[in-house]
Amino acid sequence: MIPLMHAIEMRSVTKRFGALLANDNVNFDLAPGEIHALLGENGAGKTTLMRILYGLYRADSGEIVVGGQPAHIASPKDAIGLGIGMVTQHFTLVPTLTVTENVSLGQAGGLAFDPKAARQKVADSAARFGIEINPDALVRHLSVGERQRVEIFKALYRNARVLILDEPTAVLVPQEVDVLFETLRRLQSEGLSVIFISHKLNEVMAVCQRITVLRGGRAAGTVNKSATTQKELARMMVGRETFGVTKEGARAQGEPLLRVDGLLVLDKKGWPALKGLSFDVRAGEVLGIAGVSGNGQTELTQALAGTLKPKAGNLRVGGRNLTHASPSQLAAAGVGRIPEDRHEGVVGELTVAENLALENLQDFTANGMLDHRRIRENAEKLIAEYQIKAAPTTRIRALSGGNMQKAILARALSRKPQVVIAAQPTRGLDVGATDYVRGKLLEQRDRGAAVLLISEDLDEILALSDRIAVIYEGRIVGILRAGEADAELLGLLMSGAKEMADGIKD
Amino acid sequence: MDIFLIGLIAATLRVATPLILGTLGELFCERAGILNLGIEGIMFFGAFVGFVVAGASGSLWLGVLAAILAGALAGLLMAFLAVQLGVNQHVSGLGITLLLTGFSLFSFRLVFGEPRVPPSIDPFSRLSPLGETPILGPIFEQYALTYIALAIVPLVWWALYRTSFGLQIRAVGENPEAADAAGVSVYRVRYAALMIGSGLMGAAGAFLSLAQLGAFTYGIIAGRGWVCIALIIFGNWEPIKVLWGALLFGGVFALQLRLQTSGLQLPYEVFLALPYLVTIAALTVAGRNASYPAALLKPYKRE
Numbered sequence: 001m002i003p004l005m006h007a008i009e010m011r012s013v014t015k016r017f018g019a020l021l022a023n024d025n026v027n028f029d030l031a032p033g034e035i036h037a038l039l040g041e042n043g044a045g046k047t048t049l050m051r052i053l054y055g056l057y058r059a060d061s062g063e064i065v066v067g068g069q070p071a072h073i074a075s076p077k078d079a080i081g082l083g084i085g086m087v088t089q090h091f092t093l094v095p096t097l098t099v100t101e102n103v104s105l106g107q108a109g110g111l112a113f114d115p116k117a118a119r120q121k122v123a124d125s126a127a128r129f130g131i132e133i134n135p136d137a138l139v140r141h142l143s144v145g146e147r148q149r150v151e152i153f154k155a156l157y158r159n160a161r162v163l164i165l166d167e168p169t170a171v172l173v174p175q176e177v178d179v180l181f182e183t184l185r186r187l188q189s190e191g192l193s194v195i196f197i198s199h200k201l202n203e204v205m206a207v208c209q210r211i212t213v214l215r216g217g218r219a220a221g222t223v224n225k226s227a228t229t230q231k232e233l234a235r236m237m238v239g240r241e242t243f244g245v246t247k248e249g250a251r252a253q254g255e256p257l258l259r260v261d262g263l264l265v266l267d268k269k270g271w272p273a274l275k276g277l278s279f280d281v282r283a284g285e286v287l288g289i290a291g292v293s294g295n296g297q298t299e300l301t302q303a304l305a306g307t308l309k310p311k312a313g314n315l316r317v318g319g320r321n322l323t324h325a326s327p328s329q330l331a332a333a334g335v336g337r338i339p340e341d342r343h344e345g346v347v348g349e350l351t352v353a354e355n356l357a358l359e360n361l362q363d364f365t366a367n368g369m370l371d372h373r374r375i376r377e378n379a380e381k382l383i384a385e386y387q388i389k390a391a392p393t394t395r396i397r398a399l400s401g402g403n404m405q406k407a408i409l410a411r412a413l414s415r416k417p418q419v420v421i422a423a424q425p426t427r428g429l430d431v432g433a434t435d436y437v438r439g440k441l442l443e444q445r446d447r448g449a450a451v452l453l454i455s456e457d458l459d460e461i462l463a464l465s466d467r468i469a470v471i472y473e474g475r476i477v478g479i480l481r482a483g484e485a486d487a488e489l490l491g492l493l494m495s496g497a498k499e500m501a502d503g504i505k506d
Numbered sequence: 507m508d509i510f511l512i513g514l515i516a517a518t519l520r521v522a523t524p525l526i527l528g529t530l531g532e533l534f535c536e537r538a539g540i541l542n543l544g545i546e547g548i549m550f551f552g553a554f555v556g557f558v559v560a561g562a563s564g565s566l567w568l569g570v571l572a573a574i575l576a577g578a579l580a581g582l583l584m585a586f587l588a589v590q591l592g593v594n595q596h597v598s599g600l601g602i603t604l605l606l607t608g609f610s611l612f613s614f615r616l617v618f619g620e621p622r623v624p625p626s627i628d629p630f631s632r633l634s635p636l637g638e639t640p641i642l643g644p645i646f647e648q649y650a651l652t653y654i655a656l657a658i659v660p661l662v663w664w665a666l667y668r669t670s671f672g673l674q675i676r677a678v679g680e681n682p683e684a685a686d687a688a689g690v691s692v693y694r695v696r697y698a699a700l701m702i703g704s705g706l707m708g709a710a711g712a713f714l715s716l717a718q719l720g721a722f723t724y725g726i727i728a729g730r731g732w733v734c735i736a737l738i739i740f741g742n743w744e745p746i747k748v749l750w751g752a753l754l755f756g757g758v759f760a761l762q763l764r765l766q767t768s769g770l771q772l773p774y775e776v777f778l779a780l781p782y783l784v785t786i787a788a789l790t791v792a793g794r795n796a797s798y799p800a801a802l803l804k805p806y807k808r809e
């Protein structure tokens with residue numbers, strides 16, 4: 001190997017998904033034997049770029065050079081042949097097969113599959129790479145960290161010289177992260193090159209030599225670790241020096257209407273997703289929850305909706321303890337919800353009128369029968385008031401995203417809830433609908449409701465919030481007034497590089 | 507051992523033979539992630555093709571071979587629909603059953619007209635490898651196809667668990683994305699599994715027309731294909747357990763045949779229903795912790 005030659009070079013790679021430009025003329029190069037970070041906010045295009053390199057997506061234009069030779073990579077098979085291995089965010093293992101079977105799958109080798117011989121080969125190879133795995137274990141019995149180790153080993157077993165890891169630490173507990181870093185450093189010393197995708201600054205600084213920052217699909221620059229700081233990286237990643245958006249007409253705030261105290265919630269796999277999370281939202285304010293996705297926002301939304309039961313902590317609405325309340329009890333107590341996934345907030349096959357009545361059917365029932373006239377009148381009123389482009393009898397799944405979201409808003413807000421919980425309320429909406437939804441949320445604030453805005457869109461958080469709480473790994477790591485927010489501080493908080501010492505700042 | 511029991515065991519093996527073949531065939535398909543509801547029609551088609559080819563050529567074995575090929579061809583069609591085009595597997599499977607049933611009946615009329623008695627053939631004769639040995643002799647007086655079916659059980663086990671191809675089938679049926687990322691062609695594996703599996707279903711049909719009955723009738727399959735689907739669940743997608751299921755069903759079926767002639771004063775429909783009732787009962791017990799291949803019913807497409 002010629003020492004200074006690039007292991008991988010990607011030249012002006014562009015990739016569109018429909019109208020969305022996911023990668024815009026991105027240049028990226030990987031030197032042999034380095035650990036190179038790909039840093040960026042959610043949606044910056046990191047995964048897309050690497051899936052192109054691994055043959056899972058095809059670039060619209062641009063070229064890839066591997067070891068000095070132009071490469072044509074049309075499938076993972078081609079990538080494997082070029083010595084490239086990738087551990088994707090969602091593992092590609094067969095849970096019902098053993099580690100040996102998973103590793104051997106797709107490897108050439110005759111008709112007969114001799115489990116003993118295959119097991120021995122896997123065990124020997126694992127020992128050589130110094131990776132601790134049990135060849136006989138069924139993958140479904142393994143922890144997430146162990147599965148990741150199997151994935152890494154699978155790539156090494158196929159003679160990968162370049163290893164791509166897509167947000168490998170997102171699924172790990174801190175101890176496992178340490179083990180992973182040790183493994184990477186050792187493999188690096190044996191000549192392996194690694195592309196490490198992350199949005200966590202401290203991790204990037206801990207393990208990488210060079211860092212390429214992606215922002216909005218473009219490469220914002222490549223820097224040497226020794227010549228940069230977390231502050232500079234945060235700025236490159238978020239892209240603005242200061243935000244400077246202060247909320248107009250900050251109001252005198254009233255009593256806390258929503259209080260969350262020490263909430264502990266486990267995710268589907270049984271890992272703690274919210275680890276003693278606390279905040280409150282007062283009458284007449286918008287509290288924005290900022291954070292990189294996957295830090296507990298989904299679980300927080302579900303816990304506040306009553307669909308995920310907390311293991312500890314409590315939840316008060318207007319002073320009443322509603323920790324274990326059902327969704328309908330919460331609604332009755334004055335909580336209005338804009339769910340994270342709007343398609344889960346409606347029943348697609350039902351009409352607009354039926355969906356608008358769905359959350360408070362008791363109001364539309366007479367003698368155990370549905371009162372269709374009242375349902376229809378209610379729908380006509382809300383359709384006019386919220387400018388929904390639909391008839392009461394339209395099936396709701398036929399509506400555009402913006403109109404569907406307006407229907408959800410109408411249903412939640414028409415009852416004048418004292419607490420409004422809006423999760424990703426404008427995700428995927430066009431500019432007009434976005435403005436409409438944001439305006440409606442501010443109206444609620446001005447009416448005196450407590451509004452909790454959970455959003456991964458920093459601009460949205462900054463435009464609407466009176467206070468901003470940053471969520472990181474299931475905890476609130478800082479709360480600041482909107483006027484105090486700047487890119488650096490938010491970037492540092494969101495990527496876990498900093499935690500506000502005084503915890504919650506008012 | 508008394509005559510009744512010996513006869514019962516011998517009949518059990520006979521009745522179980524098409525079920526073993528059909529269920530193993532379905533097992534191949536389902537372990538690769540495809541529910542093949544074409545089974546009922548493919549068995550009917552196999553019974554018909556085997557019967558016609560054997561009659562025309564004078565060779566029963568040529569009939570069996572033709573039935574297997576006919577089944578594999580039907581599997582190819584199923585694969586084209588369910589794998590290539592990604593058509594809903596319930597729709598494509600039931601469609602194939604309707605198509606092949608109709609096609610076989612139509613061709614039957616073309617070949618045989620509308621005979622008053624079903625056309626028959628000189629069927630396979632039974633082998634008696636143990637001769638006049640008491641007890642075992644009569645029990646093992648069976649058709650060659652029964653022996654073959656019994657031998658295929660461990661063969662299928664070996665193919666699934668001890669060959670690279672079997673490993674690929676299991677991977678494709680559980681997590682096609684993972685198989686694809688590992689460089690396995692999901693489509694090729696599913697095509698192969700469907701063709702092999704459907705070939706076995708064709709052989710199951712041929713057993714009925716060329717051995718057990720020696721004739722072809724409209725009701726020759728009589729829902730055996732659907733029973734096979736149930737037996738897979740009962741056997742939890744494991745070849746060996748599936749064998750026990752087939753033997754259980756075969757046993758109850760053979761028993762009710764004998765009870766019908768025992769002089770018990772009950773309508774014969776009650777006896778006829780017995781095996782199916784036992785199947786339902788067994789399913790409610792065994793089906794509760796059934797572990798489906800995770801990718802069953804899901805068409806695979808790379809993004």
Ligand SMILES: Nc1ncnc2c1ncn2[C@@H]1O[C@H](COP(=O)(O)OP(=O)(O)O)[C@@H](O)[C@H]1O
Nearest residue numbers: 017022040041042043044045046047048049809
């Ligand atoms: N298969 C896809 N179809 C449509 N849009 C996609 C697809 N994959 C990614 N995107 C979009 O491309 C953009 C970049 O996504 P991604 O590469 O996953 O970002 P990152 O990994 O940096 O979070 C996002 O806006 C995302 O919604």
Ligand SMILES: [Mg+2]
Nearest residue numbers: 046047048089
């Ligand atoms: Mg990503």
